Amino acid sequence: MATLLSWGRYPNAPQEPHPVAWRDVAMRTWHKVQHEHGTTLAFGNGRSYGDSCLAASGHVVQTLPLDRLITADWNSGVVRAEPGITLEQMLEVAIPRGWMLPVTPGTKYATLGGAIANDVHGKNHHVRGTFGRHVRCFGLARSDGTQLECSPEFNEALFAATIGGLGLTGLILWTEIQLMPIKSSLIDVTSIRFANVDEFFTLSEELDTQHEYSVAWVDCQSRGAALGRGIFMVGDHARNGPLEVDRKKKRTVPITPPISPFNPVTLRALNELYYRRQRQAKVYSRVGYDGYFYPLDGLLEWNRIYGRAGFQQYQCVVPASVARDAIHAILEAISASGTGSFLAVLKRCGAIESPGLLSFPLEGTSLALDFPQRDERNTRLFATLDAIVREAGGRMYPAKDAHMPGADFRAAYPQWQQLESLRDPAMLSRFWERVTQL
Numbered sequence: 544m545a546t547l548l549s550w551g552r553y554p555n556a557p558q559e560p561h562p563v564a565w566r567d568v569a570m571r572t573w574h575k576v577q578h579e580h581g582t583t584l585a586f587g588n589g590r591s592y593g594d595s596c597l598a599a600s601g602h603v604v605q606t607l608p609l610d611r612l613i614t615a616d617w618n619s620g621v622v623r624a625e626p627g628i629t630l631e632q633m634l635e636v637a638i639p640r641g642w643m644l645p646v647t648p649g650t651k652y653a654t655l656g657g658a659i660a661n662d663v664h665g666k667n668h669h670v671r672g673t674f675g676r677h678v679r680c681f682g683l684a685r686s687d688g689t690q691l692e693c694s695p696e697f698n699e700a701l702f703a704a705t706i707g708g709l710g711l712t713g714l715i716l717w718t719e720i721q722l723m724p725i726k727s728s729l730i731d732v733t734s735i736r737f738a739n740v741d742e743f744f745t746l747s748e749e750l751d752t753q754h755e756y757s758v759a760w761v762d763c764q765s766r767g768a769a770l771g772r773g774i775f776m777v778g779d780h781a782r783n784g785p786l787e788v789d790r791k792k793k794r795t796v797p798i799t800p801p802i803s804p805f806n807p808v809t810l811r812a813l814n815e816l817y818y819r820r821q822r823q824a825k826v827y828s829r830v831g832y833d834g835y836f837y838p839l840d841g842l843l844e845w846n847r848i849y850g851r852a853g854f855q856q857y858q859c860v861v862p863a864s865v866a867r868d869a870i871h872a873i874l875e876a877i878s879a880s881g882t883g884s885f886l887a888v889l890k891r892c893g894a895i896e897s898p899g900l901l902s903f904p905l906e907g908t909s910l911a912l913d914f915p916q917r918d919e920r921n922t923r924l925f926a927t928l929d930a931i932v933r934e935a936g937g938r939m940y941p942a943k944d945a946h947m948p949g950a951d952f953r954a955a956y957p958q959w960q961q962l963e964s965l966r967d968p969a970m971l972s973r974f975w976e977r978v979t980q981l
Contacts (some may be wrong), residue, residue: 547603552853553594553744553916555947556973558586558601564608566625566716570684573604573714573969578687582971584811585710587627587654591661592856593945595709595974597762604714606656607785612636613717620722621679626715635788640723640833643780647676649888651837656715661942662707662899665836666756666778669725669893673902675706676895681718686969690716695898707899708889709941711975713968727784730756730835733777734826737751740771740874740889744867744908747891755779756835758890761882762814762925763874763912763973764807773889778835789833795843803915805879814885839886840916849915855945857928858911860892861937866908869935872911873928880924884912900958903940911943921946952978 546557561576563584576583579602586596586603597603609627616622617640624633630644631651637643648663657663662675671677680694683701693702705712733754737743743759751757754777756764761773839845846854861869870889877883888911892904914921925946932939938955939947953959963979 547586547589547605549593549596550590551855551945552846552849553855554594554597554973555853556594556597556601557672558597558603559587560603560605562605562608566609569604569609569714569716570688573684573686576602576604577969581780584970584972585626585656585660585714587657588629588652590650590653590657590764592943594977595661595941595944595972596657597973598841599971599973601868607654609716617642619722621719622717623717624655624721625717626654626659627942628655629653630655630658631772634832637722637784638725638728638788641724641726641786643725643832645671645677645721645723647836649837649839650832652840655718655720656710659715660708660710660716662897662902663942664892664904666758666890668895668904669751669757669891670755670894673707673897673899673904675897675899677721678706679719679721681705682716683712684714684716685966686713691747695943701965703898703900704962705899707897707901708962709902709972709975711900711962711970711972713967713970725786728787728789728830728832729781729782729784729829730778731781731933732828732830732835734821734828735775736773736821736824737775738772739765739769740871741867742896743771743773743889750775750777751891753777758888760817761874761889762818764811765876766878770871770878771889772818773887774818781829784829789831791833791841793843796845796847799847800850803852803854804848805885805915810883810885812825817885826933849913852916852917854913854923856911856913856943857925858909858940858943859928859932859937860903860905860907860909860940861932861935862905862907863891865935866891869931869937870908870910872903872931876924876927876931877912880920882914882917882920882924884914887912900962901941901956903942905936907937911940944974948980949978949980
C-alpha cells in the first residue's frame, strides 16, 4: 500500500496507512497500531497542508473508507455520517434535496472528520462562523476503550476540544451536522476589480454585510500604489434555478516536475494576466457552486505543480483594529522578497465565535498564500511575516502550517494546555510534538 503525505508534500514524512472500513472494527485496528507503534493519528483524505495530519510515529489510522451516510432527515436538514465521507459526497446527496453545507473550505475533497478536526471556515465566516458551529454532536472513541457522545450538552469539554483539536482527542466514529437550505445550486456573483489593498478594505466594509459570501484574490507581486490590487468577489445562492450536482470533467496534473515552475518572472506574468482578464470594473455572473467554491478541485493533484520539494502555505489572520496596517506590511514584505504565490486569498473574518478551543479565525482579516519549498528563502521570509503577525496580535492556521515557532503557537492559542490535558495519549502528531515542546 502506498504511503501518504500531507497536501503540501512538506515536510517529506511518509505515513504508513492502516485503513478502517467498518466502525465496529475501528477500535481494534487503532489499538493494534498503538500497541505496535506507540502513538498514531486519524488520517482522512490528506488535505491538510503541513504536518498537523502527520503522526509522530509515521503510522496513521486511515478513516477514508468510513464514508457512509448513516441517517438523514431531509425535512430538517440534519444528517449523520461517518468521518471519512468527503464534502463532495455530502453535496451529491444534499444539493438535489435543497440543502447545502453551511460552511465549506476551498476543497470539497476534505472529509467530514477533517472539517471538524481543523474547524474549517469559508467565504461566509462573517455570516455563519466556522464548521464547528453547525456540528450537533459526534461519537468519540478513546484509547481506554470508552465511546462517548459529545455535544454542547454532553461531554462538553471533549466536544470543545475536538472541534479544531487536530484529531488529538480520539477517533471520531460518526458526526451529526445541520445543513443549510438553498433554492438553487447556482451562485450569483459580483466581481469587482480593485486597485490596491486600501480599496479592498473599503469594499469589504461596504459589501460583506450585504452578501453571504465574500473573498478576494490579490496580486502579491504588485508594488507601490498598486500594492495588493486584486479582484473582490461577493456571492449569494440564487433565489431560483436548478438544484443540480456539478459534474464537470476533471483534469489531472500528470507529473511532478523536478523543480517548481513558479519564479518571480512567471509569477509576475500570471498575476498580471489574471488581473487584466477582467476588463470591466464590475462583472455580474451566475455560476455553478463547484466553480465558485472549489476552483482548484477541477485540476486533480494540483499540488504536484510545485515540484518534488512541495510547498508551504502561509495563512494568517490579524485583528480588525490593526488589519489595514498589518496586511499592508505583509504584502510589502512578500512583494519585496521576489517570491510569492499565484493563489493569494484575502478575506475578512467575522466576530462569530467557534465552540472549539483552538479555532483559527478571529475578527479581522485573513491572508493565505502558497510558496514553493525553498528552504533558505522561505525561512527568511516567514521570519519577517511571523514578526508582523506577532506584533499585530494575530496567528497562523495550524491546518496549513509547517513552520510556526512553538512560542508563537503557545502565545496565540493559550488554550492549548486545555487540549493537552484532554488529548488521548494514543494520538500525537508531528505538529503537536513540534509546537508544544517547551
